[in-house]
Amino acid sequence: MATVSINLATGSVQKEEIIVGIDLGTTNSLVAFINPDGNPQVINDTGKGVLVPSVVHFQPDGSVIVGNEAKEHLITDTQNTIFSVKRLLGRSFDDIKAHSELFSYKIIDDDSESMVKINAGGRYYTPIELSAMVLKELKDRAEHALKTAVNRAVITVPAYFNDSQRQATRDAGKLAGLDVLRIVNEPTAASLAYGIGLDPEEEKTIAVYDLGGGTFDVSVLKIQNGIFEVLATNGDTFLGGDDFDQAIVNYWIEANQLQNRMNDDTLRQALRLKAEEAKKALTTQNLFNDFVGEIPCAITRMKFEELISAKVEQTIQSCRNALADANLNISDIQEVVMVGGSTRTPLVKRKVSEFFAQEVHDKINPDEVVALGAAIQSDILAGNRKDILLLDVTPLSLGIETMGGLMDVIIPRNAKVPSKAGRQYTTSIDGQANMKISVYQGERDLVKENRKLAEFDLKGIPGMPAGFPKVDINFRLNADGILTVEAVELRSGVKQKVEVKPTYGLTDEEVEKMLIDSIQNAKEDVSRRMLIESRTEGEQMVYTVERFLQKNKDQVSEQETLDTQKLLDALKAALVSGDKDLIHKSIDELNEFTRPFAERLMNVAIGTAMKGRRVE
Structure with a gap:
């Protein structure tokens, strides 16, 4: 028996599931779609306005409000009202510390190169979670206005966004319950809006x-x-x-x-x-x-x-x-x-x-032009514009396994073929000589739920402290669908590479099932990913601080050692608890406590090294 969908907002028969275009902005965000006349149109849900302020407010009772109502709290509750989160996507504290005075809320300085976290409403959030709240508001408004489910989207980003910022935007979309078909550069979308x-x-x-x-x-x-x-x-x-x-x-x-x-x-x-x-x-x-x-x-x-x-x-x-x-x-x-x-x-x-x-x-309204262009791009992806050539794209994301069994995507699904992308990684243990690189294909956050394509070892990394080696992992996918994965340790030039055929042996039905599973399990996957990431960060912190105390026992007072040990025990207990916020809180407290005497020792070391030297 055949079924048809009627769009209650337009009264027309809907041939297939709608794809929306989203402009996720620093100040305001908005969503657009292709109307029954074939033209792009922005969504104004129940007269709330086209622009949704990219503002998230955490209320005292733990509930969250987004957009126009949240903006009102920028004056009354600055600590718990988050704005300009797009600036933080895919960034570490080092990236934004020069501008930290621009943010009225608390950004955690965890002295690492991992993505920043924000403390609000008594919890710790990543920019991905906060951006997902804005995207969820846009999704809800679109569904309310169009009277139909909205699960697929094209999201725009600035042309200068790097791989980690683009992946963070994809992850935010996934967490909001959206299958992100394409990340499009904002200038490209604006150009499309003008034809x-x-x-x-x-x-x-x-x-x-x-x-x-x-x-x-x-x-x-x-x-x-x-x-x-x-x-x-x-x-x-x-x-x-x-x-x-x-x-x-x-x-x-x-x-x-x-x-x-x-x-x-x-x-x-x-x-x-x-x-x-x-x-x-x-x-x-x-x-x-x-x-x-x-x-x-x-x-x-x-x-x-x-x-x-x-x-x-x-x-x-x-x-x-x-x-x-x-x-x-x-x-x-x-x-x-x-x-x-x-x-x-x-x-x-x-x-x-x-x-x-x-x-x-x-x-064209300059606030709306990017979202309108994103809607046109979504129409192209839906195959409704037959005159436009759609280049071959990757059916599933390609990435590697990182600590905790997580999938780190390097080439996202729907990337144009041929394609190349890379990321930089480092070691987690002092003197680590080998790095196992496992290549996976799929959309889930844990590698065990994806498909393994290859595995190889990068051997002969020179003995260095954890975090010092810099390993570039580059993916190149050619027009025939052959993936070349290359790993290079930049300081020594040690190199290894492997070739795999990523789509081999997967039917269209299997690809579709993997996509559906990823959307259905998105929230659970992201929650697990964030818990694993916080555990990994906590374990790294324990390792670093214990090693620091061992190396500097003569330079740290007995009281400092005792107090640090108490905080270390609290962090170890938090790691066992499985509570992401408690782990972040314990990391934050240990970091804040140890920073002053770590800085003191650094100053002593620099003073000793410079003694007797003239600076010209």
Whole structure:
């Protein structure tokens, strides 16, 4: 018996499961789909607005709210309200510590190169879990508006995102219950929204200028045979409309002599939100005049442009740099696409147009253009645009086994073939001479539930302390589906490689079953992965601290040793408990306690090493 699905929102017969396009943004996120007329359309669920603030708030009762309602708590509960989490995806504390003052919530410095964690609502979260909450909100809104299940999506990321940031975005989608069919570069999506690159005969070189709330980037793309190649990307991941707001706030602080009141979080946030209001108003009017309590907040467009001119000039310099990196002149750029809410600022539009010596594409709402393009990409993947060539793609993810029996994906499923990608790894034990590399295919987080393709040993790693060797593992998948896996220890040049045929012996039904299993078990898989990762991190911490105490027993006081041992015992007990948050809490406490005397010993060692040496 045949069955048909009716989309209750449109009243039309739905031929197959819908695929949505998602723009997961630093400041705001949104979701789009292809409507029955075949056009991309953003979703505005029950009048809540198209834009969903990328803000997560943890309430005292443990419940979580996302989006518009969560944004209200940015003023009232700064510690438990998380914003700009996209900046943290795939990043370690070392990556973001220079900008840690921009975050009002607690980011854990665990003195490692692993992904940062955030302490909120009495629990520890990874950026993946927090991003998944935003994606789940988008999924729920789409399902409510379209009156149908939404399980498949295309998600966009900045062109400069590296492999770990892209994989973190995929993992967040999976945790939100989405089968992420493709990760698409934001400039590619924006171009598709303007119809650029849809014609396979078209050859063009374009620039995409993307100025959002918190980030800026410019990408130079070459489009040929329907393929978008990123020639160069440049920008600043900590420059955006937020800086324009801050410039206005600083102006009002000075005008009203509020310098002594700036340790008041509530006032600072209230001024920031009023500045955002002023910035938006000044796109269409010449004067903004209002109050925050009794504080007058007035500014003219001329003054605003004067305040932000240096920041805008920075973005133009990035455009120059991108062109130089791509070995192109301004005359080589045939189209300029504007993306991001901050491009509405008249000064920005004017300066970009002057620099590229042409009119810019800004007719599509700059907040929506990326999501609309992602929806077009989803339509291409669904096979609804017959005129567009879909290149061969990998049916299942390819990766290696890491500590704790976890699958670390190197080439994700749906990556174009041929494809190449790599990651860097290190040793976990002092003097480790061999590293076993096991290659797997599949979508589950534990390797035992995936399909093993090959295994080999990288032998002869020189004896070094744990964490010192740098092992590059590179995957190359050719057009015939042959996978070459190569491992190289960079300090010594030790090398080993193996060839495998990843899809051999798998039927379409088996591939489909593996995909369905991965979606059905996504939440359980991610929970297990996070527990294993926290256990691995905890065990590494125990190993490191015990070794440190052993090596430095003469330099550490008896009381310090006793107190450290107590914290070590607490961490060991937490590792047995299987409670992820308790493990992170114990790691955090041990790290905080041992850091001062570890630093003290480091200073002594440096002092001894430098004694008698002249620094010129």
